[in-house]
Amino acid sequence: MTGEPNTRLADLFGLAGWSKGELARLVNRQAAAMGHPQLATDTSRVRRWIDMGESPRDPVPKVLAALFTERLGRVVTMEDLGFVRHGRTRKRREAGGPGHPDELPWAPERTAAVLTEFTGMDLMLNRRGLVGAGAALAAGSALSSAMHDWLHTDPALATHPPRAHDLLHADPAGFDRYEAAPIGSQEIDALERSVEVFRAWDASRGGGLQRKAVVGQLNEVGGMLAYRHPDHLQRRLWGVAANLAVLAGWMSHDVGLEPTAQKYFVIAAHAAREGGDRPRAGEALSRAARQMVHLGRPDDALDLMKLARSGSGETTLPRTRAMLHTIEAWAQASMGRAQAMRRALGEAEDLFVSDKGDVPPPSWMQMFDEADLHGMQALAYRTLAEHDPAVAGIAQRHAKRALEIRESGRQRSKIFDYISMASACFIADDPEQADRYARLALVSMGETSSHRTWDRLREMYRLTGQFSGYAKIENLREEIELALPNSPSRTARSVRV
Numbered sequence: 001m002t003g004e005p006n007t008r009l010a011d012l013f014g015l016a017g018w019s020k021g022e023l024a025r026l027v028n029r030q031a032a033a034m035g036h037p038q039l040a041t042d043t044s045r046v047r048r049w050i051d052m053g054e055s056p057r058d059p060v061p062k063v064l065a066a067l068f069t070e071r072l073g074r075v076v077t078m079e080d081l082g083f084v085r086h087g088r089t090r091k092r093r094e095a096g097g098p099g100h101p102d103e104l105p106w107a108p109e110r111t112a113a114v115l116t117e118f119t120g121m122d123l124m125l126n127r128r129g130l131v132g133a134g135a136a137l138a139a140g141s142a143l144s145s146a147m148h149d150w151l152h153t154d155p156a157l158a159t160h161p162p163r164a165h166d167l168l169h170a171d172p173a174g175f176d177r178y179e180a181a182p183i184g185s186q187e188i189d190a191l192e193r194s195v196e197v198f199r200a201w202d203a204s205r206g207g208g209l210q211r212k213a214v215v216g217q218l219n220e221v222g223g224m225l226a227y228r229h230p231d232h233l234q235r236r237l238w239g240v241a242a243n244l245a246v247l248a249g250w251m252s253h254d255v256g257l258e259p260t261a262q263k264y265f266v267i268a269a270h271a272a273r274e275g276g277d278r279p280r281a282g283e284a285l286s287r288a289a290r291q292m293v294h295l296g297r298p299d300d301a302l303d304l305m306k307l308a309r310s311g312s313g314e315t316t317l318p319r320t321r322a323m324l325h326t327i328e329a330w331a332q333a334s335m336g337r338a339q340a341m342r343r344a345l346g347e348a349e350d351l352f353v354s355d356k357g358d359v360p361p362p363s364w365m366q367m368f369d370e371a372d373l374h375g376m377q378a379l380a381y382r383t384l385a386e387h388d389p390a391v392a393g394i395a396q397r398h399a400k401r402a403l404e405i406r407e408s409g410r411q412r413s414k415i416f417d418y419i420s421m422a423s424a425c426f427i428a429d430d431p432e433q434a435d436r437y438a439r440l441a442l443v444s445m446g447e448t449s450s451h452r453t454w455d456r457l458r459e460m461y462r463l464t465g466q467f468s469g470y471a472k473i474e475n476l477r478e479e480i481e482l483a484l485p486n487s488p489s490r491t492a493r494s495v496r497v
Contacts, residue, residue, distance in 0.1 A: 006053045008082030009064075013050060016071045020046040023067075031063045039063075055083055065121065075121040075260055077114070104143070104266070105150035111270045115241060116222030118263060119248075122215050137262055140292055140300030143285075144307040147266075151273060151281060151311035182227055188236045191221065195243045196363065203367060204409050207251025208449025214251060218244040238275025242268045243364055246284050253291050256451045262288055279320055282312030283364060286327050293327070294452065298334035305331065319361055322351035323368045326376035333380045336387035341380055348373065367410075374402035375413060378420040385427045395424035412453065415444045419456045426463040434464075435472050442483060454485060 013023070021043045031039040036059055048054040056064075061083040068076040106114060194217060201210050221241045229237060249264030265288040272280035285308040292301035305328045312320070329344035352373055381395035399421035406414050418441035425434035438460060445453050461480050467473040 004053045005051050006049060006082040008080060010050050012068055012072070012076065012081060016068060018071075020050070026067055027060065027063055030067055031059060034059065034063060034066075036063075053082075062117075065117070066124070069121045069124060073125065075118055075125065075263070077117060077121065104146035106270055111267070111274055112222050112225035112241075115225070115245070115267050115271065116219060118267065119215050119219035119222060122248075122260065123212070123219060137259055137292075137295070137297075137300075140289070140297070140303035143266070143288070144303045147269070147285075148307055148311070151269070151278070151307065154276075182229060183224055183233070183237075185233065185236075188233060188240065191217075191240045192236070192243075192363075195240060195247070198244075198247055199363075199367070200409060202247060202251055202254070203413065204411050204448075206412055206448035206450030206453070207254030208451075211248065211251040211255065214244055214248045218248055235275045235277075238271050239277060239280070242272035242275065242277065242280050242284065245271055246287060246364065249284075250287060253287075253294075254450045254452050258291065258295065261291060265291070277362075278311060278313040279316040280362065280364060282308040282316065282324070283320065285311070286324055289327055289331065293331050293334055294455065296334075298331040301331040301334075302328065317359060317361060317365070318351040318355040319368060320365055322348040322355070322373065323365070323376075325351065326373065326380070329380045330376065330383060333383040333387075336384070338384055338388060338391075341384055345377055345380060348376075369407070371402045371406045371410070372413065374398045374405070375417050375420070378402055378417065378424070382420045382424045382427075385424060389427050392424040392428035396421060396428065399424065411444060412448055412450050415441050415448065415450075415453045416456060418444065419453070419460050423460045423463055426460070426467070431467045431470055431473050435476055438464075438476055438480075442479060445483070451485075458484065 016023075018026070024041045024043050024046050027041045027046075028039055031037070031041075039060070041060070045054075045056075049056055055061075061078045061081065064081055064083075065076050065078050068081065198210055198214050198217075218241065221237065221244060225234075225237055225241060228234065245264045245268035249261045249268060252258075252261035252264060265284050268284035268287075269281040272278070272284055285304050289301040289304035289308060292298065292304065305324065309321070309324050309328075312324070325344045325348035329341045329348065332341040332344060352370075375398070378395050378398035381391050381398060385392040385395055399417050402417045403414065403421070406417065418437045422434045422437035422441065425431070425437065441453075441457065441460075445457070457480065461477065461484075464473055464477050464480075468477070
């Protein structure tokens with residue numbers, strides 16, 4: 001007991017709208033359903049948790065996390081409730097704090113437990129038809145300052161080789177959904193193949209349709225990680241966890257579950273580092289940076305990109321570093337910094353060309369090819385064109401080249417290219433060509449479940465306003481209004497029908 005109010009629990013308690021007596025009854029009922037019928041919580045106990053900072057004993061934190069997750073419709077973990085897990089040292093508690101979201105970085109033995117707990121809660125929300133909303137994104141500077149020193153050090157796995165019979169000292173939550181047991185190389189082969197299938201589906205159809213399957217697979221991998229395998233297998237399993245967590249985050253971002261997405265990107269960075277793959281950890285953080293630019297927070301993105309680049313280590317391949325520079329360029333363009341954007345894109349081009357392909361790229365970088373390089377250049381210049389319309393023509397050239405060389409199966413990326421091209425044409429005062437590419441985007445969007453494509457389409461729609469006197473553009477505007485999810489025009493048409 002700290003004697004100080006638990007402000008995290010108090011804030012969530014206020015959002016939930018329960019009385020203290022009601023929460024006590026719910027805790028007893030939920031605990032009994034989870035196999036703990038002996039638990040007897042009362043109003044005074046709840047008051048001590050909130051007002052005096054008392055930490056309840058197991059299984060109460062887990063019970064409370066489940067109750068708040070269901071009530072608020074988003075994943076709520078024990079850390080979100082302000083409870084420190086058993087076994088945490090005073091030094092680590094002091095390292096966390098208001099500037100360190102979720103008291104980052106996590107201790108090595110906690111990653112598997114956090115992964116399993118978070119995915120379990122996420123799956124519960126999926127089953128009950130709830131949505132992950134209402135939480136705030138952590139600032140890029142807060143994440144960067146919390147994780148900087150940790151990411152730049154060697155992982156514990158490298159300095160303390162595991163023994164096959166040792167179990168990780170994970171919290172009991174880590175064993176809820178999967179009984180810890182050893183697995184072999186064939187099982188990991190199958191898991192790695194499943195990641196490729198999920199990744200290809202996401203690129204083609206968007207994140208909405210397979211997100212639950214990816215989260216479920218990640219939940220099982222978290223349980224597998226509760227068992228200490230031989231070093232070479234443990235590293236591969238951490239790699240699978242990192243890849244699945246990035247996918248879960250990207251799919252969550254793709255459907256608008258932003259706080260959930262950020263949590264998965266942080267989990268992915270932890271998993272990658274535990275497996276000794278710092279370039280993968282850096283790439284996971286770069287996804288969080290792209291999310292920030294998309295949400296209109298480029299300054300946060302730049303904080304994260306600085307960490308992603310410096311933390312990736314010297315073994316990062318040139319193509320990976322090129323990709324990181326394109327994200328920085330997009331963030332700089334969002335802030336109207338033309339010189340910084342051009343410098344970042346120039347470095348990206350040089351690095352991309354310098355990659356001779358003599359070292360096979362990791363599986364998670366195979367999606368970044370020449371088409372993606374041009375696509376990101378088009379996006380950066382199209383974004384900068386909002387500040388300097390003279391560069392719209394450069395955006396058009398890159399978007400056109402990206403469309404010419406896009407491989408099949410990359411439908412979502414092609415839609416983004418169409419929208420970048422149409423937007424650049426509108427800015428360049430070429431409504432005829434803009435109309436053509438906008439309609440190509442509209443036709444393609446019905447085949448995906450990506451909310452991000454609709455967000456970009458809304459940005460393009462704003463640019464059509466200056467051409468409202470053109471009959472063709474007026475018709476396009478009407479079609480976009482009817483197609484956009486939750487648009488007033490679409491709702492009115494549904495009512496009339």
